Amino acid sequence: MSQAFDPKRNYEETKKAIAYVNRKEATQADYDRIGFMSGLEVHQQLKTSKKLFCNCPSGIYQASDNFDAEIIRHMRPTLSELGEYDGTALMEFKTKKNIIYRINNDTACTYDIDDTPPFPINREALEYALQISMLSKLNIVGEVHITRKQYLDGSIPAGFQRTAILGVEGEIQLKNKKVRLIQLSIEEDSCREISDIGHLRTYKTDRLGIPLIETVTYPDFVNPDEVKEGADYIRFLNRSTGKVETGKGSTRADTNVSCRGGSRVEIKGVSSTKWMPELTHIEAFRQYALLNIKSILETKNLDNDSWKISSEEIDLNEIKFTYQAIKDAKEQGHKCIAVNLRNFEGILSHYTQPGQMFADEITNRLKVIACLEKPNLIHSEQFEKVLREKKFEKIKTKLGSKEGDAQIIIWGPEEDMPTALETIEERCIMAMEGVPEETRKSFKDGTTIFERVLPGADRMYPDTDSAPIPLTEDYIVSISETLPIDICDRYEQLANWGIPEDAKEYILKKNLVPLIEKIERELDISPKWAGIFLAHRLCNVEHNSKFSKDFTYSLVFAMLHYLKDNNLDLELAKKMLWELYRHPKMDFDSVLTTLNFRRIPKEEIESRIPFLREKYKDIATSSDPGAETRWIMGELRKTAAGNMNLSDLKIECCN
């Protein structure tokens, strides 16, 4: 390491070199410059009573420690057609994970753990999924073929997910453009991960097998905001059927992102669309940064084929570390190895994401592939040194490091070290080639970390346990007759009603248009009033109250119905809503009593006006002609609110 090298400065300079801009300041020109491209895979759980391929109840979740039995499995890669292992397969096999499944009898059976063949597909789920396929303007297949899609991470005990295509080549209409859909499939949901530490990964099986659909778009999105718009559209479309789960985690999207010259990277399981813009923005720039690393390495004239790491074991008795993680490693009898990366100075501290540098790409791969828990490395370009310069020099001498090299020190169980060294070398060589295809895990701040190698296409094969399901013309027609209207038409409908922009998302997210239509039809209340009442008032109540599991939207209808029947003013609903949400079982008379509301006929209230007018003459202090009305209104408002329309009262006061 040359004396002059300053990792902090290098980080800032490389960030500047790729002209990174914050999303808030980014324009379409920035995205065009880096060639932003993105597509979506939106997963949506269906609201059915049973799971997709067995008769277990669907949609029941359990705590991680609530289980009746544990089963242990290992996932072996199967040979592909060419006798080679798929990239993911090989990685997962290298990790040698013991996979434990926690099973609760209430939510899982022998099918879930792959000890019983599948039962015929859940027809209820198939019907809902077909409705959504038709709304997505897809070409519906003539016969459904159940396919096995391999997953070696253990998230499905069989090692594959049963999935089937229902339609191909559809489209959705966004505000300014059409986005094409590749396909829609119906599939079983996977297990939920409890933990993944070292060589042990634990899953629970409650979510496993819940019917799920996946809508896949073409990579038609050219900026992060479009990604969110598209995801929202698909989400609202799914919900407009009223046949899908809407709870936490019931909608999850994988976001595919690349920049020009980059690679397809899949950001997994983003459960809120509001995180998508930041995630896709940061990822596209991460790829742009990796391409910059590639061109820097090209100028160094390294030979990709012969470039190798060199390493030396460090005797922890000889070189004493004060760094806690290495002290712990010594105590546990783990190995510690120093690695030399020839000509890699300036790469480890190269900018990748806000708060992350290239060395983080290595550390996260070590965690996943070599099962080394973090922190698992220290290196020569850290901002804060954990090793004194003299000791580092000693290690560099041992490694035979030259000027312009970089160094990494790793530690961990002896048996994991060969994989760890391979992983470091592999990632460095990939840096010379550009952007590796990966799936990445997302964080709320918009950054991502390595999760798995992106699986290849060769992992699909027919399910020999199930017969094809024909979709007859009659059946398709009968389903098409039950469809709600398109989401793009819904947007127009809301605009025509005069619903403000900020209220639309809530109404579509909760699929409230049918309720608003019913309120208009049966209670003669304007859709604008009803829409704003729901999207502003109810939304506010929901945000500021404890979750109420017995509250339903039909209660809102019943409340408005009650007010109409009793000739009460609708404004009263705004106050009643707070009580009703907290006590959904309380009858409406009691709700009013709780609010200290007293029924007084309109005529009686109006009859007090002459007295108050006389009284005002005694106490009047202002010559403003409006002052009298204001004072009388002030005196009557409390009594009148709810009993009559206040505008009407004001008119009476003026007379």
Place this chain on the structure above:
Amino acid sequence: MSDDIFQGYKGKALELLKKYKVRVWGKCVVETTRGKFEGTVLPRSENDDDLHIVMKIITGYNIGVDVETISSMKEVDYKKANYKIPEKEFPYTDGLPQVKLFGTGGTIASRLDYRTGAVIPAFSPGELYGAVPELAGICNLETEKVFAVFSENMGPKQYISLAKAIEKEIQNGVDGIVIGHGTDTLQHTAAALSFMVQNSPVPIVLVGSQRSSDRPSSDAALNLMHAMYTAGHSDIAEVMVCMFGPTSDEYGFLHQGTRVRKMHSSYRSTFRTIGDTPIASVTRDAFTPIKKGYNHRRKDKEVTIKPYFNDTVTMLYYYTGMKPDVMMSMVDMGYKGIIIIGTGLGHVNKELYPALEYAKEKGVSVFMTLQTIWGYVHMFVYDTGRDMMAKGVIPLGNMLSETAYVKLGWVLGQTDDPEKVKEMMLTPISADMTEREPYNGYLVYQGGASEVADFIKRVHK
């Protein structure tokens, strides 16, 4: 071979393929009333209808297109699938035992053809090495296909040729024998070999898999490793079945060939030893003995082969209300031996007595086994039992009914003298009848009881 162009298609679907000159493996564009579909035409399963054409689309999924909706088809490309299996040389390692693997048609190891979805069996040492490389660290391997039949088609002819093949290998000095077998009739073959191959100096291990090796969670690789390790390294010179102990990927059980039964249609841990404990459990590098008495491995090459079988044997599963004509017909048809599977301690109703007498009169040997699966036949407990014995019915102790069937066929292959038949049937050859049932043999872990629930929670299933 010209039919191969339209593999599996018939009727309307076939007409359409011919009309538009589209072949199986042709990449084509199909216009339909439901829109356009693009993909490769795949073979159709013979049992499926003639109203759909199967295609693999670009994303790897398969779909079916309804022929009634098709307005045009065009083949734009063609690429035939290739079924070749990759092969790597199985390395020879000095000092490792020599194991022989016999194939019978069941697929223990296999690989997938992603284009067709076909499962291609891996069998030669090279193929097996490609699929389960760990085997090379366990033994040196030679393989031989004895025949290729589905498990349900295994029968006396196959038992005999297997027994002879085993004899040859033992004389050649092999250290152990593994037989790959479908699981449905694994117990029958295991019983047959237990009688036909006696006094073997080396382990003879039958192995199968409950989940084919085309799936990542398959039990095949681990079963194969356990079986190879047992054949090459164990001291147990018995005919055994080696399959998963728990459904978890943890260890296998070595079951006595005459005492083992498939007890679940689909569980991985389906094989259980009945009326006894398994001989041992096995992991990839260790044995844990469970039973004390078994035949130990020897250095010699001596083995007794008795490859006999007479197939005029049948079984009669008794049900309430059974009429004597059922059994009388069997006698009239010329069956020489009948295994009754009776209720409780080994009973049939009185209505059947004339049939029992008729069988005795015609020189047919009749034996009693149990529907309860577990336990001993006890015909002295009730009068009816004694009546039946008087009518010639011979109780078979705790012999499993499938084992009794196989043994009776084997015995009748050697003698037709009823007295001799009885004597041979009642002389245990390979723990087919045991004198004692250990207290911990019968353990059916039934969920629901709190102690068992607790046990299941703590120990991997």
